[in-house]
Amino acid sequence: MTKKIGDQAGKMFEYFGSFLRKCIFSVLSVGPVPDHIAFIMDGNRRYAKKRNLLDGAGHRSGYLALMNMLKYCYELGVKYATIYAFSIDNFRRRPEEVQSTMQLILEKIEDLIKEESMVNQYGVRIYFLGSLKLLSKPVRLAAERAMVATSGNSKSVLSICLAYTSSDEILHAVQECCGEKWDEGSALESKGAGNGLVFLKGNENGKIKPSIVVKDLEKHMYAAVAPDPDIIIRTSGETRLSNFLLWQSANCLLYAPPILWPEIGLWHLIWAVLDFQRNFSYLKEKTKLS
Amino acid sequence: MVELLVVLHIPIHQLHLMQDFLKMQLNRILKYGNETQELLKWASRSGNLGLRVLWLILHFAVTICKVRYLAMVIDSEEAQELSKVFELLQWVADIGVKSVCLYDPEGVLKKNKEPITQRFSSANLSEEAAVNGRLVTRRNLTLEFVSFEDGKEAVAKAANYLFVKHYANGTKEKSDFTEPQMAEALGAIGSGGAEPDLLLIYGPTRCHLGFPAWRLRYTEIVHMGPLKSMSYGSLVKAIFKYTMVHQNYVTSSCGTSMMRKIDLTDAASIVCILLRMFFFDCRTKVKRYLLACMSN
Numbered sequence: 353m354t355k356k357i358g359d360q361a362g363k364m365f366e367y368f369g370s371f372l373r374k375c376i377f378s379v380l381s382v383g384p385v386p387d388h389i390a391f392i393m394d395g396n397r398r399y400a401k402k403r404n405l406l407d408g409a410g411h412r413s414g415y416l417a418l419m420n421m422l423k424y425c426y427e428l429g430v431k432y433a434t435i436y437a438f439s440i441d442n443f444r445r446r447p448e449e450v451q452s453t454m455q456l457i458l459e460k461i462e463d464l465i466k467e468e469s470m471v472n473q474y475g476v477r478i479y480f481l482g483s484l485k486l487l488s489k490p491v492r493l494a495a496e497r498a499m500v501a502t503s504g505n506s507k508s509v510l511s512i513c514l515a516y517t518s519s520d521e522i523l524h525a526v527q528e529c530c531g532e533k534w535d536e537g538s539a540l541e542s543k544g545a546g547n548g549l550v551f552l553k554g555n556e557n558g559k560i561k562p563s564i565v566v567k568d569l570e571k572h573m574y575a576a577v578a579p580d581p582d583i584i585i586r587t588s589g590e591t592r593l594s595n596f597l598l599w600q601s602a603n604c605l606l607y608a609p610p611i612l613w614p615e616i617g618l619w620h621l622i623w624a625v626l627d628f629q630r631n632f633s634y635l636k637e638k639t640k641l642s
Numbered sequence: 643m644v645e646l647l648v649v650l651h652i653p654i655h656q657l658h659l660m661q662d663f664l665k666m667q668l669n670r671i672l673k674y675g676n677e678t679q680e681l682l683k684w685a686s687r688s689g690n691l692g693l694r695v696l697w698l699i700l701h702f703a704v705t706i707c708k709v710r711y712l713a714m715v716i717d718s719e720e721a722q723e724l725s726k727v728f729e730l731l732q733w734v735a736d737i738g739v740k741s742v743c744l745y746d747p748e749g750v751l752k753k754n755k756e757p758i759t760q761r762f763s764s765a766n767l768s769e770e771a772a773v774n775g776r777l778v779t780r781r782n783l784t785l786e787f788v789s790f791e792d793g794k795e796a797v798a799k800a801a802n803y804l805f806v807k808h809y810a811n812g813t814k815e816k817s818d819f820t821e822p823q824m825a826e827a828l829g830a831i832g833s834g835g836a837e838p839d840l841l842l843i844y845g846p847t848r849c850h851l852g853f854p855a856w857r858l859r860y861t862e863i864v865h866m867g868p869l870k871s872m873s874y875g876s877l878v879k880a881i882f883k884y885t886m887v888h889q890n891y892v893t894s895s896c897g898t899s900m901m902r903k904i905d906l907t908d909a910a911s912i913v914c915i916l917l918r919m920f921f922f923d924c925r926t927k928v929k930r931y932l933l934a935c936m937s938n
Contacts, residue, residue, distance in 0.1 A: 393875045402653070419691075463875075473652055499844035517859075518855060518859065519821055519856065519859060522797060522818070522824070522855065522856065523818065523819050523821065523824055524818075525799040526797070526800070526804060526819055526824070527819050529801055529805075530801065530804060530805045530808070530809060530819075533805060533809075534805075534809050550690050563802060563805075564798055564801040564802050564805065566794045566795060566798050568798075568884070569794070569798055569801065571799060591862050591863045591864055592860055592861065592862055592863065593858060593859070593861075594860060595859040595860065595865070597846060598855035598856075598858050598859065599794070601850065602793070602794075602849075602850070602851065603848060603849060603851065603852070605848060605849055606848045606849060606850070606863060606865075631846065631847040631849075632912075634846055634847055635847060635849065637849060638747065638849070639749070641747065642745065642790060642852055
């Protein structure tokens with residue numbers, strides 16, 4: 353009986369919270385709403401240490417915080433969200449820590465593609481960005497399954513950066529562009545067009561015409577599935593980007609609240625959006641110039 | 643003395659009592675004197691120790707500038723006010739930074755490279771000193787001027803460079819490009835350069851405005867506000883705060899970051915040890931003195 357009352361009270365509290373959020377978001381929506389917010393989820397291990405939790409408990413608390421933040425973003429009308437789940441640099445951590453993080457990632461990917469998950473509730477399509485070949489087979493297969501399972505969703509997009517760094521992304525794009533140009537040149541040569549020869553070996557002056565341009569590189573970036581982020585939020589007060597979306601963050605507002613990731617809440621998101629709205633015209637002008 | 647006391651009709655036994663009392667008080671004064679002397683000696687030693695600590699703190703403060711390479715992103719409109727830029731660079735030079743990278747998206751600072759470089763070159767300074775007849779010691783800055791075209795456009799040029807280098811022999815190479823190859827390509831096309839330790843943004847928004855992505859991987863980014871409201875205090879604070887930051891990562895230039903950590907740790911630990919010694923010693927001595935006073 354007490355449990356039923358407790359459950360009902362919990363539901364009422366949730367409805368009230370949801371109603372309050374809708375009111376706040378409707379006020380915020382009067383101004384420009386960011387299209388894409390990216391998160392660097394820093395501070396999970398420190399949170400676990402601070403609260404004397406077991407290893408891995410910090411990351412689990414972080415996952416709950418992430419689900420809440422994504423829910424708030426999609427309710428506000430933010431279409432794209434990107435999260436920095438695991439960097440290539442993180443492979444240098446202790447093997448047992450890497451193993452437990454991978455295990456958690458695998459578990460949470462499986463949770464995400466369940467029917468009743470938040471992802472399906474908000475029509476979220478999932479992408480995994482990064483050098484997925486560096487992941488273990490079970491995690492890589494789970495990631496591919498998640499991408500296929502959510503390919504039919506079209507309301508919002510969640511990009512999960514796994515085995516990702518910006519420098520690796522840039523190198524990958526350069527590699528892909530070079531491969532593409534080689535294939536184009538080879539095809540032209542085989543047709544006997546002659547341009548391919550010029551392209552590959554240079555013109556009469558011995559100079560190679562620049563062929564790869566910025567647009568080609570951007571087409572091959574991992575993060576090409578979404579527009580450039582409007583806000584990057586990094587928790588724990590750290591002021592580095594740590595090799596995350598460096599190419600895409602040219603005209604992006606950087607927000608670094610001094611709280612640990614599991615402590616992030618609705619008010620931090622509201623503050624970030626208000627800051628974005630205050631600087632919107634300036635950032636838009638800079639985007640046009642670039 | 644005794645005759646005088648006899649004349650004053652003071653009884654002998656009372657004289658002895660008075661004598662004993664005076665002796666006791668004298669001993670007490672002497673004892674306190676010993677304690678006080680000890681305290682003074684300790685205070686003198688502690689004073690020397692304290693001076694030493696202050697000396698170390700002073701040297702630590704003077705060498706807080708562990709920023710080997712500082713980058714400054716300035717909003718292009720604000721960068722047109724060159725007097726402010728000169729003032730800022732002078733402050734940076736005074737703090738002890740040797741190398742500065744100046745970035746603004748539209749290349750305003752690049753266009754004004756001549757006057758800025760002239761202002762901070764050593765040749766002109768020694769001329770000035772000779773003319774004024776005074777020896778002026780000024781710190782010189784190595785300046786680098788960067789704009790938006792040194793970011794994405796440079797990477798595209800580097801991609802073409804790599805294509806020519808690795809595909810020009812007519813065969814498609816199977817191995818992936820590496821970070822050192824990319825860095826070499828950027829250097830070859832004239833857009834190389836070290837990754838700054840610290841990046842200060844002078845503008846209305848906390849946004850790096852397209853600073854070259856390849857050089858921003860692990861750089862600390864601090865928003866300083868608009869250039870027109872810049873202050874020396876906030877500059878020193880930002881640089882000092884940077885030196886206290888522990889970085890939790892292993893960079894590709896692992897050795898450099900580890901060496902920086904060791905310098906900071908050594909200096910900080912010396913100061914902490916000395917401070918701890920000073921305060922512990924202080925507490926013990928004061929405690930003993932008070933106990934001695936109370937027991938008497």
